[in-house]
Amino acid sequence: MKFSEFYLAEALLQGLEAMRFTEATPIQEQAIPAIMEGRDVLACAQTGTGKTAAFLLPVLHRITISPPEGIDTLIIVPTRELAMQIDQQLEGFSYFTPASAVAIYGGRDGHSMELERKALKQGAPIVIATPGRFIAHLDLGYVNLSTVRHLILDEADRMLDMGFAPDINKIVSQLPRNRQTLLFSATMPEAIRRFAKGLLRNPLEISISISKPAETIRQLAFEAEDEAKYPLLEQLLAERKELERVIIFAGAKIKVREVAQRLAQRGMKVAAIHSDLEQSEREERLLAFRNGSCPIVVATDVLSRGIDVKGIDLVINFDVPGDPEDYVHRIGRTGRAEAEGEAITFISRKDRGRFARIEKLIGRPIDKNKIEADTTEKSESPRSNRRDKNRKPTHNKQPQAPNKQNQSASAAEAGALPKPKHKKRWKKRKGSPSLGNPPGANSTPRAK
Numbered sequence: 524m525k526f527s528e529f530y531l532a533e534a535l536l537q538g539l540e541a542m543r544f545t546e547a548t549p550i551q552e553q554a555i556p557a558i559m560e561g562r563d564v565l566a567c568a569q570t571g572t573g574k575t576a577a578f579l580l581p582v583l584h585r586i587t588i589s590p591p592e593g594i595d596t597l598i599i600v601p602t603r604e605l606a607m608q609i610d611q612q613l614e615g616f617s618y619f620t621p622a623s624a625v626a627i628y629g630g631r632d633g634h635s636m637e638l639e640r641k642a643l644k645q646g647a648p649i650v651i652a653t654p655g656r657f658i659a660h661l662d663l664g665y666v667n668l669s670t671v672r673h674l675i676l677d678e679a680d681r682m683l684d685m686g687f688a689p690d691i692n693k694i695v696s697q698l699p700r701n702r703q704t705l706l707f708s709a710t711m712p713e714a715i716r717r718f719a720k721g722l723l724r725n726p727l728e729i730s731i732s733i734s735k736p737a738e739t740i741r742q743l744a745f746e747a748e749d750e751a752k753y754p755l756l757e758q759l760l761a762e763r764k765e766l767e768r769v770i771i772f773a774g775a776k777i778k779v780r781e782v783a784q785r786l787a788q789r790g791m792k793v794a795a796i797h798s799d800l801e802q803s804e805r806e807e808r809l810l811a812f813r814n815g816s817c818p819i820v821v822a823t824d825v826l827s828r829g830i831d832v833k834g835i836d837l838v839i840n841f842d843v844p845g846d847p848e849d850y851v852h853r854i855g856r857t858g859r860a861e862a863e864g865e866a867i868t869f870i871s872r873k874d875r876g877r878f879a880r881i882e883k884l885i886g887r888p889i890d891k892n893k894i895e896a897d898t899t900e901k902s903e904s905p906r907s908n909r910r911d912k913n914r915k916p917t918h919n920k921q922p923q924a925p926n927k928q929n930q931s932a933s934a935a936e937a938g939a940l941p942k943p944k945h946k947k948r949w950k951k952r953k954g955s956p957s958l959g960n961p962p963g964a965n966s967t968p969r970a971k
Contacts, residue, residue: 538619539580549572553729559581559585569851582673582675597650598650600651604826671702759839766836774844797823826856838853848884
């Protein structure tokens with residue numbers, strides 16, 4: 524279905540044409556007519572299906588043909604990155620319309636807070652905000668919400684997971700009852716349905732591709748313990764030097780820093796993005812990733828939703844996410860808009876149960892390769908690991924114990940420690956080569 528068939532305002536169609544938007548996606552086909560009719564909508568659609576345009580275009584159409592006298596639309600989102608993304612898309616769609624918007628989120632200086640205050644007092648037609656920052660303005664008493672005609676909650680499941688339900692209820696309590704409410708979520712658990720029931724009136728329910736990765740994403744997994752992950756990661760990136768953009772997801776901020784530091788020491792251009800960074804630092808690193816000057820980003824799940832960077836060739840899950848839905852959102856960064864992409868996941872023994880739940884969620888098994896700690900790199904001489912099958916054992920002599928120093932050196936060349944038969948702590952001998960531990964790791968790790 525073409526956008527021209529929705530009978531949108533001419534100024535809006537000009538913006539779509541300039542952005543080369545012609546064909547509507549399934550979520551847009553179902554949501555846009557219902558929203559233009561004034562119905563509440565409860566939509567389940569994963570990242571990358573075009574849901575942002577599905578709710579922005581009808582709102583911009585109404586603002587264009589019936590300009591508001593104050594704040595017309597309030598869009599509540601869970602993260603700064605998503606607020607920025609929606610603001611950027613809205614700027615393109617509304618280029619030829621009279622609509623204007625302000626994005627309100629934390630992590631910036633006092634000057635930004637003052638600019639937000641002025642926009643809210645003047646009644647910016649569209650407000651895109653994170654809950655906490657918006658409540659900070661509400662509590663100061665200068666925000667007039669009596670003119671709001673549209674309330675949109677985007678990534679509602681993530682907002683509930685982050686504990687924003689009380690903040691959202693506080694905001695909703697100050698909105699007019701006679702409004703249109705749109706709730707978009709990537710998943711639709713029972714908690715979301717209960718939450719939506721208190722906000723929406725007889726909504727149209729739309730469900731698009733629930734929890735299924737795009738078919739254009741090639742999924743692969745490697746069974747690898749922690750000591751094998753670093754050399755495996757380096758090998759995979761070395762084999763894919765032609766890729767323009769790669770995202771590596773890790774489960775904790777400290778792991779993000781360690782992975783980024785390790786890759787930087789190997790001469791790769793890499794940036795770490797996590798919640799401890801100042802907003803200006805995050806924006807600077809994201810910009811470098813978008814324009815290609817920094818091809819590799821290591822991040823927490825802060826980047827699994829709410830960013831729209833085109834041309835991401837590869838997603839690597841250094842750690843298996845705890846929530847199967849997060850896996851879908853992580854790998855959804857690649858293979859967007861029917862482009863081909865690749866997603867690789869590292870699975871340790873402790874993560875096998877989690878990964879089994881992921882396979883159950885997406886409805887199919889994922890091809891796996893087993894990686895041993897002492898075979899992750901091929902720098903070791905083939906002869907060093909070869910056993911001479913034709914050589915007969917000498918029965919009148921006791922077999923000699925292997926030289927432990929040489930064994931350690933060989934393992935170091937392979938990038939990992941050998942597996943001993945019994946648990947013991949390995950001691951680094953004087954003069955032995957570096958064992959290649961990740962930055963910050965103990966120099967005498969326990970053998971697995």
